[in-house]
Amino acid sequence: MIAVLRKYAYTISALAVACFFLYPEPYIAIIGALLLQTLAYIVIAGQSVADSIVLTGISVILIGSLPAGHPLIHGPYFESIRPWIVVTGIGVFIFGLLLVGRQLQRRH
DSSP: OHHHHHHHHHHHHHHHHHHHHHOSSHHHHHHHHHHHHHHHHHHHTTTOHHHHHHHHHHHHHHHHTSOTTOTTSOSHHHHHHHHHHHHHHHHHHHHHHHHHHHHHHHHO
8 A cells, every 4th residue: 555655656746846847937836846745745644754754855855946036935044055955855855765765675
């Protein structure tokens, strides 16, 4: 059961990333991406902490990738911490992947 949910959660998350980078209207792109990421959390909620950590990392990376003048996150403070947001997102994502790998090793 978890394997099926994991597949759908990662597919929805991939759609969120595609929406974020490919949709031409920035406001709709960020809202669509965050809604899809939320849907991915709902699909996997309570099933796998490791998968939730991976999806959280993806969300943090998306937030750190917002353009400088984006109205959702703007100002000099955001610009100064943007690299740390992206690095944190990547770190959380990798940590989640390591946990997923550890879960898979335990099953075999």
